[in-house]
Amino acid sequence: MTTGQHQLIEKLVPDSIKKLIPYQSARRIARGMKNTENHVWLNANELEVCCQYGDEKEGGNSHYNRYPDYLPTDLAFAYWDYCKQAQPVMADSAEIMAVRGADEAIDLLVRTFCKPGNDQILVCPPTYGMYEFCADSMGVKTAVVPLTAEFQLNLIDIKKQLAETSIVFLCSPNNPTGNVLAQQDLVDLLECTKDEALVVVDEAYIEFAPQSTVLHLMSQYPHLVVIRTLSKAFGLAAIRIGFLIGDQSVMSYVSRLVAPYPIADPSAEIALKALSPTGRQQMAQQTSELIEIRDWFMGEVSQLPMVEKVFPSSTNFVLIRFKGSENFYQYLLNHGVVARSPAQEATVKGCVRISIGSAESMTKTLDVLKQY
Ligand SMILES: Cc1ncc(COP(=O)(O)O)c(C=O)c1O
Incomplete structure (x- = not known):
């Protein structure tokens, strides 16, 4: 992590989050423990012996009695591999976290980096409504700098707001306009936000324009965060799986706030099949x-x-x-x-x-x- 990135993250993260001790969920405790094969797991009030509900021919449910991994690493690895296939140059310090849809990623970022009643995010409408909704729901202000008539960034007006802004939320390809934001504008914005704000690019529709991804910019701009989802091109909206990709300095704080067991096992199983080569x-x-x-x-x-x-x-x-x-x-x-x-x-x-x-x-x- 560069000194500049360290200073930016320390400036953005509210003190209440810095003090937060992550909830010790059943599976988080097991992380880093070795030789656990013969341990008896009695730490999470799970039902160790569980009946099969419904028709056994339909598959049963016996392996769902345990809480899932707190952050399923196999899913994060599978998504990392998928990203690398399209974009071989991934930042070494980048980390991937599976969350409950891109919407949870947006919510987590606002909760981690914005202090209610004090901080502001910036959005460029017309765009996806959840950035502003999440900010509103947490008492975080939203600065609005509309896209130009060509649905591109108005960099001059955005720059005027940066000193007050904690997170700039962008969407490319953008919903509802359907277009991709100009990559040079994104680079310009990343240059002038280095010491000011996180830049989040929501790439929910990236599979329809894969060449427009900004993932390769993350090594140069560790304050860039990318959001992805399996709800769109993968066609898996019902399983609620999204991904947050960011520098380790960003993710270490986000992971303090993530729910104890964000990803249900059946969802993770389906997602892993979707991310397999087939x-x-x-x-x-x-x-x-x-x-x-x-x-x-x-x-x-x-x-x-x-x-x-x-x-x-x-x-x-x-x-x-x-x-x-x-x-x-x-x-x-x-x-x-x-x-x-x-x-x-x-x-x-x-x-x-x-x-x-x-x-x-x-x-x-x-x-x-x-x-x-
Ligand atoms: C730009 C954008 N981001 C995020 C989402 C939400 O995705 P998810 O289903 O992964 O929560 C949508 C859904 O329409 C979207 O259009």
Whole structure:
């Protein structure tokens, strides 16, 4: 860790977090202990002898009687390996933590690095709403510097806010605009935040634009933190697995606040299958199929008379601006298509965000729009 990074982290972490002694969960105690094969584990009020619920043919549940690992290392290793495949230059001091979805990663970062009633985060809307929501829920202020008309960073106005800011939350590819933030802007921002703030890049949609990742910048900028998830391209939203990737200096504080057993065993088992070589191949295949459907849908929609603009997408959704005053979100809903009306920032007024589903669902959506 550089002296500068050390000073930044010490400046950002509230005293209450510095004093915090992590909860000694059943599995955290076992870390570092050797020759434990013959130990009798009676430290966590678990049921050692447990019945099989339901039909035994369905698989039973006997191996779920013990609390899971407090931070499943096999999952972190598997994700590290997955990252390295796409991005061989990973910072030596980077650590990966599996959490309950990217949303938990956002929540943990605000709780670890912002003092309620005192600190502020910075967001660049239109963007994912959970950054501001988490800050609001903890009494942390949010500075708002909207993206430019091209949905890029307004670096001049961001820089004006940095002295007061603890975390800059960015999203690339961005939700709901669907575009990637310019890498040079991210580098410029990382340069001028070195002594000021953490820069968090939420890469929830990275598999749809893998070349845009900022992971390789972490060795040069240890105040960069990356958030990932299995909810999008991997198609595993229900198992609630996300990842936090950051310098050891960042992660050592975050791990003090993480829940005692964040990842349920069945979720970890499914995630490990998805991150295996076969799982990764399946994900890559379904991603390219989805991109094909997306590009076909975008082409068709852009020809409809009531469509003003279909914004380019590096994600599994598309943002569409409609002409006139008709509420097309409501129109679609009335006809059985549930889309999303993004928060009404000026740049996305009159827009509807539509996730890319199966070819069948997109054909139905197109038909509904054609009937208008
Ligand atoms: C940009 C972004 N980050 C995070 C999330 C939440 O991801 P998870 O399901 O891993 O909590 C979403 C979900 O829509 C998202 O769009």
